[in-house]
Amino acid sequence: MNIAWKSALLGTTLFAGMTLAGVASAQTAASDNSVGEVIVTGSRIPRPNLEQPTPVSVVSSNMIQQAGPQNLGDIIVQLPAVGANSTVRANSNNFSNTAGISALDLRNLGPSRTLVLVDGQRHVNGDVSYNAVDINSIPTALVDHVEVVTGGASAIYGSDAVSGVVNIILKKRFDGFQANAQIGSYDGFGTKYSGSFMAGHSYLDDRLNVNLTGFWQKERTIWVRNVPGANDWGRITNPADLTGRVDPTFLSSRPPIRNDHIPDTIYVPHVGSEYLGPNGTLLNANTFAPQFAFDRQGNLIPVAKRTGYNSFAFGQLPADCQDCYFESDYNQEASPVDTKGADFRLAFDVTDHLHATLDAKYVQADVSNAVQPSYTFGDYQLAPDNAFIRPDLAAALAGTDAADYPFISAFLQPGGRTQDITRKTYRVVAGLNGDFDAGFSTVKWDASLNYGKVKNHITNNSLMITENFAAALDSVIDPATGKPACRINVASAPQTGIGAGAAPGCVPYNPFGQQNNAAVFGYSFGSFATRDTLSQEVASLNANFDTSRFFNLQGGPIGVAVGAEYRMERTKDVNDPALVNGSTENLSSDSSGGYNVKEAYVEVNAPVFKGFAPLLDELTFDAAYRGADYSTVGNVGAYKFSGTYGPVSWLKLRSTYSRAIRAPNISEAFQPPSPGYFNVTDPCSVENITGHANYAANCAKQGIPTGFVANLNSSIVGQSSGNPNLDPEKSISYTGGIVFQPPVVPGLAVTLDFYAIKIKDAITQVAAQDIINNCYDSANLDPSYCSLFTRGADGNINFVKTTFVNASKLYTQGYELHVTYNHDVSPLTSRWRPTEWMTGAIGFDMTVDYIARLRNFPFQGDPSNYQVLEGRPVNASNEGTPRLRGLAAVNYKQGPWTVNWQTRYVGKAALFNLDPVSVDRSEERNVPFISPTFYHDVSVHYRLDDRFGKPLEGSEVYAGVNNLFGEDPPFMTIGAGNDLAYDLGRFFFMGFTYRH
Structure with missing residues (x-):
């Protein structure tokens, strides 16, 4: 048994086998001092905020406003628990059709293992090949706050919630008119603009509320050459x-x-x-x-x-x-994104016990992505x-x-290879909710129909048309004109067969200098489109009740939540015929696929006692189970156990233990076969046969003769495809911690949590060489790998199929500290005359995350082969993250003024291989480490009053600087899917909010 898991189990048994829990660590930030019953992410059972069993981190509306004209993904990724592997910057400078997408990655376990919800509802993904929601498709202007739960939550929300859930809570009923305009820029580059409005009105004695939100956001290109010290x-x-x-x-x-x-x-x-x-x-x-x-x-x-x-x-x-x-002259650090959209929301109280809601939105993002030239x-x-x-x-x-x-x-003259992407998101959610007296209890329920669609149109520009270019390059002097002409068009010239498949109208290409005109490049290079569509249909029904009428524990009634959900996911990808038939340097295949899933869940909350006796102030248990039937992987189940023990009212212990699953996504299961070529080494060849203890025996079992010499001078024909026979990923998560709210310091809350997440049968696409090696490394010719390649009659490998398999294991563990404090300052400042004028309120919020382990086992059957990912930035050979990250914010409000100061910390990170099984590589570069870095952000807000005229009363002006002291990013992290933890320099912004 792993030592870390022994420790986790031991920590649980210290409290007589009880599962411990406590308050959501950042509830106060989200809801101030509200004590009403609400549903907070991590549970379907309403209860007072401070009794939630699962730690919740919150991105408040104040933090969103303080950030300036940033997209929502760049704001959320500032949380230490959120990795930066899939932001707009990380998805720039590639040709994978994901440019402009901002995804979320909890605990650095991959965006496909983070479930993103909007008001507790699923949201359609952003791209066919990318199992993640595009956060840019959610209007920042409409966001009230964001709740983040890390650890397995599949029992509550279903598949994909392996590393956690991000629930984006939107503003509800709104009356009045509000408009906002912002502008911001780095030192001379990367200008960002945003504008939005929200208009709402209530009718029928406030029973009907209708509001409309419109927004626009533009982020200009950031080239690598713009970034100080990176060019x-x-x-x-x-x-x-x-x-x-x-x-x-x-x-x-x-x-x-x-x-x-x-x-x-x-x-x-x-x-x-x-x-x-x-x-x-x-x-x-x-x-x-x-x-x-x-x-x-x-x-x-x-x-x-x-x-x-x-x-x-x-x-x-x-x-x-x-x-x-120079590559940096043509590579983008961040692609330009122009996003606009509208959201219409309606809420209608049909009766006091029946309510209807409608949310409809349209968002369009236009992205221009650039990579190195052909x-x-x-x-x-x-x-x-x-x-x-x-x-x-x-x-x-x-x-x-x-x-x-x-x-x-x-070929620089065509302007480099670019992609023009238009990404359109449509989403409609219609819902009913209410309550009724069922006799045994008052039942609160909600039902919804959720339809989402994303349509992507991707134009790939300046792609080489290989046969046309070959014909254009093979030019001769036409004796009839005395001018250059393509050989295939000169009958008297000796024909070589080059460019035999070229299109008519060949224009000769001059390979020397930069003397070719647009007609030359227009023949040899072209633009080709890809169109893909994703759709999601969800029908759900949820209900909750309690046993207060017929059974109560000492701490109160048992709460129960039940629900069912049906979901259909479909994708379709259609490419220009030239991309499919191999006429260009890019090769793509048309694809389509889909699956459906039927799910049902139950959750129970049992407050065993409350205020029972000294050292027995609170004991609560929670349990949940969800069963699902997938059309692809069949029946799967997920569960969760958690609870709270409080010896006194101001100290609580909490813990959760859960099993989560992730079913294979459409790309992993249904990606169509695409041809390719692989260079491989044959373990059965005489020069390699002693490389592993099992090689000789396994090669002999396949009939390979002793002394066999492989012929691998040429590439092996192969194929890449999805795998419809995949199993779901499975994870076990454990969290345990304390919540401390000392009565002697009102407004202070401190939480400290340990977390551990272990994922087995992780889905990965195995490389051709690894397939061959794993076949012969195994004790007895593992069929899951040996079946993926073939040999010819001469014994040589002649075909390899790379596909997705349940091969890997991922493991992470660490600690998260959260401190919040909110209080009026007057009891302190009134004691000294120089500070008597300070009568406002101060708020402080700090989160620190320490990663003790972040490990990837490429092949879970070989525990000796693993990668150490903690302690190094994303692009240092493998994805990873610095061990220590922190975020602290303090704000002071008095009268019309609000001052915010935020500090972000990124710990020391190694730029060399940290794997203990590898030779020490700390000497491999003269800058082996990235130094710890503090980033300081400051903003000032001023609320206008009637002195500025009645129409402006309640409006607000503000300005700020992110990265106040101008910390430049480490140049070695730029331009290769870098970690957004490192800023690009000082960023100035200002804005105005009009309220009426």
Whole structure:
């Protein structure tokens, strides 16, 4: 048994086997001092706020307003429990169709394991390949607050709530008119604008309330080159640490020297490539060095010389190398997003016991995503009679084979590869709720129909049309005109078969310099569209009651909640035929899929005693169970046990133990087969047969002869696809902690919780080499892997199928501290004359999260093979997070003034492999750690009164600075799905809110 789980069980038995619980840690922030019965995320049973069994963190409306014109995802991700792996910044600089999406990732276990709700209801996901809600589709102007519960919650809410639930609570009834406008910017880049209005009115003696919200938000492009200290930086081999290396230059092909106290690599500016310059290069195929380079007019020039290397193509270049290729010039740190939408809400009291609600919204996000340009790297050779070879180059090439000098270039003139994405979200939720006397109890109930649809239109621009480009590059002088023409259009020219599948209208391509016009690129490159649709249909019925009329425990009646839900999820992905048939450099497959699930749950709350005796102030147990029948994986179940023990009214102990599940999503189960090629090593080949104790025996069982030599000089044909035979993921979560509310300090609440989440049968897409290795590593040819590849009659591997399998295990544990304090300052300030004027109220809120372990076991059957992910930033080889993160906010309100100060802390993080089974790699770079960082945000709000005129009374002006002291991000975290924990620099904002 794992030591951590032994400790967790021991902690439980210390209280005679009782399951302990307590208040939601941030209830006071969400609801001030309300004591009414409400439903707080984590339970379906209404009760006073301070009696909830599950810790809840809250993003308050004050925190949302204080952040300035940020999207909602960037605000929520400031919570220490929320990872930053899937924000707008993390989803920029890729071609995966997810640009502009902001998703949430609790405990860094993946966004697909975090369930996002809106007012307790499910919300349709943002993309076919991405099992996560796009938080940008939820209007910030309409958000009242956000409740976050970490740990398994599938028993309450169903599948996907493996690492927790984020419940976004919207504003309800609204009367009046409110409008807001904001603008903000970093130091000269990344400007953000937002505007919104909300108009509402009540009719029929306040029985009917109707309100309409409209909003617009625009975030401009942030290029990597905009970020201070990030432009063109990279890592090269340290020239001071070369002695004894097999290869003294390339990072990827040299064994490092350990324990010599000299960094293996160093960070330097101007890291790029002279190979992939925009003017074209001819590579020496024998030395892999650029042999001939050209200027923009196509003239031969000396090849730029690198002073350091990190691969045979990239390294440090002269600062003035204008014709070299630098990735940071074309990569985005954050894609531009233009979001607009409207939300219509209606609430109608049909009777005192029956209420109807309607929520309908439309949101459109327009995103422009950019990645590095298309390029060719030695895939083409120029024929000696190429029309654009000038005499000086012809003389240099005389007597050589064209294959000796393959052509390479980055095609920068089309503007790089871009995606124009339009993402439309439609959602309608119609509901009824009420109560009735059932005889045994008053039953409160609600029923709803929830329909959501997302339609994505993605246009991929500047993609190479491979056959057209091959034909355009293979040009000759047409004797009839004396001008360059494509060989396939010149009948008298010797035909090579190149470009045989090209489209008519070939326009010759000049490979030297930057002399091609729009017609040239229009023939060889093109724009191709993908359209995908996601839909979600949910019908739910919930009810709760208590036993007060016929049975009461000493602490009160037993509360019961029951419910049922039916859900249908469907997706469809349709691509331009050129993307499907392989005509372009991108290959996609049309797809469709779906599933349905029928669920039912029951939850029970038993207050055993309340104020019973000294040291027995409170004891409450909670239990829940949910059964589900999926059309894909069949019947599954989830459960939860929790409770509260309070020896005194101001001290409570709490604990939860739960089992959660995640059914495979549509992409994992139904992704259609896509062809591909893999380079693999055969364990049965004679040079590898001794690499594992089981290789020889397992290879013999398959009939591989002794001394077999594999032929792996060429790529293996393969296929990637979904797996309809997946099982659901299963997780066990444990939390235990204390809640301390000392009566001697009114308004103070302190909570400290331990959490542990273990996920087994985690769904992952296994690489081709891992499939082959796991087959032969196993004791007896594991069929789950051995069935995924085949061998030909000669014994060589000839086909590999990569797919999703239930292969992995994830584990995390840590501690979370939460402190809140709210109180008037006058009892203290009135004692001293200099502070008598301070008669307002102060609020303080602090959350600190420490990750003791965050581990990924790629193959759960091999516990010795795991990755240590805690203590390093997201892009340090594997996803992870710094061990320690904190968020503290203090606000002071007096009269019309409100001053907010917020501090965020990001702990020290390693940039090298922390795995204990690996060789120490702390010397692999001269900057092995990212230093701890504090970010300070400040804002000031002023509420206008009647002195400014009656129409402006109640309105508000405000301004602020995030990252007040201008902490720059670590340059090594920029541009590669970086961790949003690191700011991009100082951010200024100002805004105005009009209320009437």
